[in-house]
Amino acid sequence: MDAAQFALAKAYIDFDATSEAALRAFHPVAAAHFTAIVDDFYGRVEEVPAARALITGGKEQIARLKLTLREWLDRLLQGPYDEDYLEARSRIGRVHVRIGMSQEFMFTAMNRMRVRLQDVALDGYADDPQTCRAVVRAVGQVLDLELAIMLDTYRESLLEDMRATERLATIGQLAASIGHELRNPLGTIDSSLFLVRQRLNRLGLEDPQLTKHHDRIGTQVEHCGKIINNLLDLARERPPRRKRTSVAELIQLALERAALPEGIAVEVEELGAHTIDADADDISHVLVNLLGNAAQAQGGSGRVRITAYRFKGGTTLTVTDAGPGVPPEIRHRIFDALFTTKARGTGLGLALCRRILHAHGGEIDLEPSEVGATFRVWVPDSELLGGDEAPSAS
Known part of the structure; x- marks a missing residue:
């Protein structure tokens, strides 16, 4: 929502200077009840399993x-x-989207606040019906x-998400055509290189310069x-x-496939008996990509930390590096196909990771x-998606 749309929304609901004044006057009356309102709100959250599942940090997180x-x-009652x-409010909304809070929770949360605040107004202005009506309305x-x-x-x-899906579909169609066309000549080059090496060995020819170019x-x-494989994977459904x-x-499989430089120290949080309901090859591909990016971001020397935990009916994995991070101005583009900041990058890695996660009904995000x-x-878990499997508890 931009500023013009925000102004239009205020005009549509008749939210004006009178409304703002009524809310500011109501603030000291309502502030005395904030503790009760907040306790009631989170008391209800803890009673609803789906809402409680979004809070993974226990009592400390609830206190925060x-x-x-x-x-x-x-801010609600004081503005401006x-x-x-x-x-500020849009940032809160984006956090709700990122953690997977359903829209129905937004409606019920706002309604609960509406009822509690309007109850406070009805009690606080019982002897002043005109002010009470103005506050309840505001x-x-x-x-x-x-x-x-x-x-x-x-x-x-x-x-x-729709734009990303459309971009990937278009790129996928093109990739499938180009990928198949390029595989044949590359196969010929690869076979010819093998035959050249075999011929040189039989002739007993050793030329360091020739070997260097052959290997290159x-x-x-x-x-x-x-x-080409990445392009075809983007096109594949x-x-x-x-x-x-x-x-x-x-994680062990991913670390073996990633073959990180010796200068990268990997710390894996104690995982216990955690399991994940996924295509192991696909998710290891995602981890290999993230680990490779982390190593490159630190110039081949640094730290990478991997964690895993249960969250809202599934398994969460995090990969953290100590590099320079992602500039704020491009954070929203890093999962776009063909977008890259690397001199020799293809812009396919993270796009493919997102495609894999979407196929699993999951998510991949860059955390603040x-x-x-x-x-x-x-x-x-597949059972959360209505799948036929009944995964064992982890």
Whole structure:
């Protein structure tokens, strides 16, 4: 939602200077009840399993969220309701989208706030019906405005997913055609290189310069083959072959395939008996890509940390590096196919990772971080998606 749309939304619900004044006057009355309102809100969250599953940090996280909700209430009733307000509220909405909060929770949350705040107004202004009506009306208006902002962030996310899907479909169709056309000549080059090497060996010819160029051609053919495979994977609509797999074994497989430089120290959080309901080859491909990016971001020398935990009916993996991080201005583009900041990059790696996660019904995100980059991968259990499998508990 931009500033013009925000102004239009305020006009549509008749939210004006009178509404703002009524809310500011109501603030000291309502502030005395904030603790009760916040406790009631999170008490209800803990009673609903689907909502409680979004909170993974236990009582400490709930305590932090309660403080955040008090600050949210303060700004709700004091404003100012300007572009900074819009941006701050939009950021909250994007967090809700990122953690997978369903839109129904947004409606019920706003309704619960509406009821509690309007109850406070009815009690606080029982002897002043005119003021009471003005406050109740203003509370309803500002919460309608909040809901419009929040729902717009879901709309933005949906549109971006649709655009990404359309881009991948177009690229996939082109990739399938180009990939098949290039495989034949590359196969011929590869076979010819093998035959040349065999011939040189039989003739007993050893020429270091010739060997160097022979190996260089072979390396580039292999590199081209990987690009073609990635292009074809983008075009492929193969459903994942899901199977309950040990997270520790999956990470070990990815580390072996990634073949990271010796200068990269990898720290794997104690994983215990965690399992993941996924196509092991696909998810290891994702991890290999993230590990390779982490190594490159640190110039082949640095630290990478891998964690795993259960979250909202699935398994979350994170890969964190100590590199320079991703500039804010390009964070929203890093999963776009063909977008790259590397001199020799193809822009296919992260796009393919996202395609793999979407095929699993999961998510891949770049988490906010002050240092380095943290990528979060979430894979839901197949039973959460309505699959026929009944995965064992992890």
